[in-house]
Amino acid sequence: MASTPHAGMRADHKAVADHDGFLRHARFRWIKVALVVCLIALIGYFAADVKPRPYGGSWYGYTLGTAGVLLIFWLALLGIRKRAMTAGRWSLKAWTSAHVYLGLALVVIATLHTGFQFGWNVHTLAYALMMLVIASGIYGAAVYAVLPSTLSSNREQLTLSQMVEGIRAIDRQLHEAAQPLTHSYTEVVLAASEESPFATSLWSRLSGKYPHCATARALTAFQNVASSPDTGPAFATVETLLIRRKAQLDRLRRQTRLKALLEIWLYLHIPGTIALIAALTAHIVSVFYYW
Amino acid sequence: MAELVRLAIVGSGPAGLSAAGRAAALGLSHVLLEKSDHLSDTISKYQKGKHVMATPSQLLLRSDQAFAVGKREDILQTWTDRTTALAVNVKYNAEVKSIRGTGPAIPGSIQKIVTRARDGSSTMTEVQRFAPPYAIELSSGETIMAESVILAIGTQGNPNLVRCPGSDLPHVTYQLDDPYAVLDEHIIVIGTGDAGIENARGLAEDPAQRNMVTVLNRAAKSTNVRESFATAKEPNALALVADHDAGKLTIRYETETKAVEPGWITLATRDGEEKIRCDRIIARIGSAPPRGFVEACGIEFSSSDRLAFPVLSPVFESSAPGIFVIGALAGYPLIKHCLNQGYDVVEFINGNTALKPADEPLLEAKFRDLPGKRSVDEWLEMLRSSIAILEAMSPLQMREFMLDSVVRSCSKGEVIFERYDSGSSLFAIAEGSVHVLTDPGDATKVVPIGKGSIFGEVGLISGRRRGATVVAAEDAICVEISRTAALKLQSQVPAARKAIELISIERQLLQIFSSGLTSADVAELVASARVENKVAGEVVLAEGEEGRDIYIVRRGSMIVERLIGGRPVFLSYLPAGSYVGEMALIDGGPRSATVRAAIKSEVVRLPGDAFARLLQRRPELLAKARSDMAARHDVNMFIESRKESFSSAVDMYSQTAQFLVDNGIGEATDVLLIDEKLCIGCDNCEKACADSHDGLSRLDREAGKSYAHLHVPTSCRHCEHPLCMSDCPPNAIKRGDDGEVFIDESCIGCGNCQRNCPYGVIRMDSEPPKKPSLLSWMLFGAGPGPGEAPKTWRKKNASGGEPPKKAIKCDMCSGIDGGPACVRACPTGAAIRVSPEAFMSVAHMESDN
Ligand SMILES: Cc1cc2nc3c(=O)[nH]c(=O)nc-3n(C[C@H](O)[C@H](O)[C@H](O)COP(=O)(O)OP(=O)(O)OC[C@H]3O[C@@H](n4cnc5c(N)ncnc54)[C@H](O)[C@@H]3O)c2cc1C
Ligand code: HEM
Ligand code: SF4
Numbered sequence A: 001m002a003s004t005p006h007a008g009m010r011a012d013h014k015a016v017a018d019h020d021g022f023l024r025h026a027r028f029r030w031i032k033v034a035l036v037v038c039l040i041a042l043i044g045y046f047a048a049d050v051k052p053r054p055y056g057g058s059w060y061g062y063t064l065g066t067a068g069v070l071l072i073f074w075l076a077l078l079g080i081r082k083r084a085m086t087a088g089r090w091s092l093k094a095w096t097s098a099h100v101y102l103g104l105a106l107v108v109i110a111t112l113h114t115g116f117q118f119g120w121n122v123h124t125l126a127y128a129l130m131m132l133v134i135a136s137g138i139y140g141a142a143v144y145a146v147l148p149s150t151l152s153s154n155r156e157q158l159t160l161s162q163m164v165e166g167i168r169a170i171d172r173q174l175h176e177a178a179q180p181l182t183h184s185y186t187e188v189v190l191a192a193s194e195e196s197p198f199a200t201s202l203w204s205r206l207s208g209k210y211p212h213c214a215t216a217r218a219l220t221a222f223q224n225v226a227s228s229p230d231t232g233p234a235f236a237t238v239e240t241l242l243i244r245r246k247a248q249l250d251r252l253r254r255q256t257r258l259k260a261l262l263e264i265w266l267y268l269h270i271p272g273t274i275a276l277i278a279a280l281t282a283h284i285v286s287v288f289y290y291w
Numbered sequence B: 001m002a003e004l005v006r007l008a009i010v011g012s013g014p015a016g017l018s019a020a021g022r023a024a025a026l027g028l029s030h031v032l033l034e035k036s037d038h039l040s041d042t043i044s045k046y047q048k049g050k051h052v053m054a055t056p057s058q059l060l061l062r063s064d065q066a067f068a069v070g071k072r073e074d075i076l077q078t079w080t081d082r083t084t085a086l087a088v089n090v091k092y093n094a095e096v097k098s099i100r101g102t103g104p105a106i107p108g109s110i111q112k113i114v115t116r117a118r119d120g121s122s123t124m125t126e127v128q129r130f131a132p133p134y135a136i137e138l139s140s141g142e143t144i145m146a147e148s149v150i151l152a153i154g155t156q157g158n159p160n161l162v163r164c165p166g167s168d169l170p171h172v173t174y175q176l177d178d179p180y181a182v183l184d185e186h187i188i189v190i191g192t193g194d195a196g197i198e199n200a201r202g203l204a205e206d207p208a209q210r211n212m213v214t215v216l217n218r219a220a221k222s223t224n225v226r227e228s229f230a231t232a233k234e235p236n237a238l239a240l241v242a243d244h245d246a247g248k249l250t251i252r253y254e255t256e257t258k259a260v261e262p263g264w265i266t267l268a269t270r271d272g273e274e275k276i277r278c279d280r281i282i283a284r285i286g287s288a289p290p291r292g293f294v295e296a297c298g299i300e301f302s303s304s305d306r307l308a309f310p311v312l313s314p315v316f317e318s319s320a321p322g323i324f325v326i327g328a329l330a331g332y333p334l335i336k337h338c339l340n341q342g343y344d345v346v347e348f349i350n351g352n353t354a355l356k357p358a359d360e361p362l363l364e365a366k367f368r369d370l371p372g373k374r375s376v377d378e379w380l381e382m383l384r385s386s387i388a389i390l391e392a393m394s395p396l397q398m399r400e401f402m403l404d405s406v407v408r409s410c411s412k413g414e415v416i417f418e419r420y421d422s423g424s425s426l427f428a429i430a431e432g433s434v435h436v437l438t439d440p441g442d443a444t445k446v447v448p449i450g451k452g453s454i455f456g457e458v459g460l461i462s463g464r465r466r467g468a469t470v471v472a473a474e475d476a477i478c479v480e481i482s483r484t485a486a487l488k489l490q491s492q493v494p495a496a497r498k499a500i501e502l503i504s505i506e507r508q509l510l511q512i513f514s515s516g517l518t519s520a521d522v523a524e525l526v527a528s529a530r531v532e533n534k535v536a537g538e539v540v541l542a543e544g545e546e547g548r549d550i551y552i553v554r555r556g557s558m559i560v561e562r563l564i565g566g567r568p569v570f571l572s573y574l575p576a577g578s579y580v581g582e583m584a585l586i587d588g589g590p591r592s593a594t595v596r597a598a599i600k601s602e603v604v605r606l607p608g609d610a611f612a613r614l615l616q617r618r619p620e621l622l623a624k625a626r627s628d629m630a631a632r633h634d635v636n637m638f639i640e641s642r643k644e645s646f647s648s649a650v651d652m653y654s655q656t657a658q659f660l661v662d663n664g665i666g667e668a669t670d671v672l673l674i675d676e677k678l679c680i681g682c683d684n685c686e687k688a689c690a691d692s693h694d695g696l697s698r699l700d701r702e703a704g705k706s707y708a709h710l711h712v713p714t715s716c717r718h719c720e721h722p723l724c725m726s727d728c729p730p731n732a733i734k735r736g737d738d739g740e741v742f743i744d745e746s747c748i749g750c751g752n753c754q755r756n757c758p759y760g761v762i763r764m765d766s767e768p769p770k771k772p773s774l775l776s777w778m779l780f781g782a783g784p785g786p787g788e789a790p791k792t793w794r795k796k797n798a799s800g801g802e803p804p805k806k807a808i809k810c811d812m813c814s815g816i817d818g819g820p821a822c823v824r825a826c827p828t829g830a831a832i833r834v835s836p837e838a839f840m841s842v843a844h845m846e847s848d849n
């Protein structure tokens, strides 16, 4: 039917910038690297004939420990990489990909480093903190992989500020529409419209459960009365408005919930990293001190 | 009879003011006629506090008026004071209605004016010119007699007026200076273009102002704002509708004004008449360009093109003897040009023939390093007479043209541009000749282009990358004509337009079909080719129809689709430079698919018979066409086969392609897309953008449309024919080496590009103060952290007031090693940059599934 100009008449060098998520980046390059690293660590563990039994202070233990420390510092550097917009051919996606898989490899490296010797000491504390950071990281990677499409469908092309603005608009109409109602009804309506769309408690944000939702309460109040003398046309208008407010509020809350689920783990991951680095320093200092 | 003045100057913009100033300084009898009650109406309508810039900076100012960068208010004040000091004779509220010669009829000097009606019909009127002195009639009825007239009325024109009983009442206005100064009023905004929307939203923005704003829209309500607000930009229309839904203002559809009374307005609605409160009417229903008035004065324009300017002599005299045209109306849209011309024109009229134009040093600099010692005038004459497309230009036009162009002297073998370079300029050969390397693998395959001809026209016409490398065949002198200058040239000189068109069709044919064709081979086709315009969505070929003509996409792009199982299925996307229609010609039978314009496009239609004859003569061409066709067949087969097993995938693919085209990808060269299956909403892309560009983000990730988790954020598409470029007074918007459309530092902050970009991606902002380093933020919490600093922080840390606002937009991170920061900084790989044809291909669908 047709012919197009030579492929690459323009922008030939970047036809479709490789379009894979961080988990699949470069055909799972970093999963492969991580597996090889684990394999080498394991082979080394069994091959190195450490007497009386494998432990951190052996030569092989030092090797693994050094690798682990370097790896941890490199993993922590992601926080800087993410924010330092320097020039150069780097991609944060590639970094994240490597971060995730090498971070997982750390489980093997560090565990082998311990030689399975745990106790109530600073060494095990460092190990536990590391596992905490890794566990939160696993959660993070998982939500990054599954939640975005829900986040996208839920917002229906609206921006967060448009959602808030939409609710404010309903509130203005509610204020007007509620004027003719009797005092007790005006009160619940006003309570509903004055309710902030954002959660006050972290639990509500994360669970999406709002047991004290004033809008829901107002709606129940309206839906529970069968037509009584004071259910004029204003009554119906207010009820419709409340239904709309509830629907929009639900969407906004779903949106903030999803956002919260995508972010909450960083509140473990980042402070965990800082604590880990502190514990790690203590661990290393004490090891050398008692050497 | 009124007394006779030597000079009447119409319009007190920078051009007219400067002319009047010079006339006063020379002691000529004069009058400056200004329609408003103050000087320089255009500039006094700039937004409050607007930072006025004095570009081009190399150009010396030659005027009795002073001018340097500064605030609108200060500049106007200086001019007003200076005008008083010079004792200029100003007449305010003096709108000129007509200018007629009162001397004898000038034999043979008849102007033909063609006016086109909306229905496409046109009428011609003939105007006999009469010699000076001129009778200048004002709308007050007064007449002023002048020996010479200087027309400096700018290009703003007159706003279209509301026509209904009472429309002459004082509260019917056509402009709004400061929406925040209006309090507690019932306001009706008429007109649903961008200006009307902007005013209405401004008035209703702050509920504390307690304005009741009603917008009248003639169109019917529709879920598609492109229908209900056809003349506005989509983001603006959407915002207005959102304001309506939010109860901030009211939009009344299918409503017009019936009558106006003090305090009230009567509306004609679908359900009958309705009278509502109204303290102020703001009508923003477009404005009529001043061309009609100017033509009626006997002044001829260079062509019927919308962009055309009056034909002028080197001393700015128009085709009506004794009427001179300067300033924006003469095609010089910068204040400095205007001021200089005001001075020059009066000097010329006063008999100073030795005066060199103020741009002389600029031109001298352009020619300085060229071989052969020629003066500026000699150079201009040499270029004009040796380059075919410049031949019809006047010396004044040549001067202006050269200001926007570059002369290059190339030694033998020097590369002028390379294949795949981006560039939208046109080259003309003044001396010597060049070779086009048609085969990148074989430097001996060349097509020569000789003296007087042009090359590089493909970039100009299609906005795409250079198709071949061009080298100087011998020592040569070439003129590189910027896109703006080339467009101006085509509208000023119709012969040049025709010449460029013919050459470009021939070249395009040779390039597309290559196979060793020569100009002689395609001569018949070129002669019978027709250029046709297609609006977006218009069908070029319909599936199942008979027809043998071949089409070349010259500009814009096409979509190929086919009905499968009763539904149109997207087959492919054809960028400019493709051809369609050969299947029916070669294989016989009806058209096998429908081809329609994705966006406003231009196609070259070649008659099938002539093409068939060419195929017969040239079997290699037939072979090439067949191999091109085979590839198409494969795509068709693939889609057919997919249809059975993955019908939903094919559907999705078609709809996604349509969505992308609807969002301007059809005219894009490079666009940022966000895969919302991966986007976690961290906005690191925006932060990265801000941190790599003076602290301001050029991208709004969340805004914009999405379809099937594919999101087109508000960010520049780097259009093939960027509308933002179309009306930039200092020509600050350019296309860079990687195809990026960028704004350089000569931006004067006028906001035209912001209004012209259909995708709302340009914003006006001033550079924020420097932030503390990343490290001091991480360690000590100093400063606002990564990303664009909040307004409050910017205010608090601004040293010495805010810098001027300029237009900012995505520049594709040109000059930054590593490429676009948004893509590099996305942690999940959601942000990608793509070129449309690569993205909208079947191969891509395959890899997606
Ligand atoms: C928003 C904006 C910002 C800009 N910023 C800059 C900048 O920073 N720097 C820069 O160099 N340029 C800038 N420009 C461009 C510049 O303003 C114009 O090119 C310049 O004003 C043109 O001057 P002029 O004298 O030709 O016409 P104008 O300035 O348009 O003046 C024409 C005058 O003629 C009067 N008039 C019109 N018709 C009649 C009539 N029939 N009878 C009597 N009087 C009449 C008008 O009232 C007006 O006062 C900007 C333009 C805009 C729109
Ligand atoms: C001890 C090991 C680890 C350390 C020290 C570490 C440290 C960090 C740090 C400092 C960040 C930057 C956070 C920010 O600034 O926003 C980060 C981000 C992240 N980490 Fe880890 N991490 C570790 C292991 C892991 C593991 C095992 C995984 C997953 C399986 C993981 C997944 C992630 C992800 C998905 C991000 C987010 C990237 C982004 O949004 O930019 N991490 N990590
Ligand atoms: S950086 Fe990537 S993930 Fe973050 S908001 Fe931008 S596109 Fe989405």
Ligand code: SF4
Pocket (backbone or CB within 6 Å): B715, B716, B717, B718, B719, B722, B723, B724, B725, B741, B756, B757, B758, B759, B760, B761, B762, B809
């Ligand atoms: S700014 Fe707008 S018009 Fe200009 S290239 Fe970008 S998207 Fe196109």
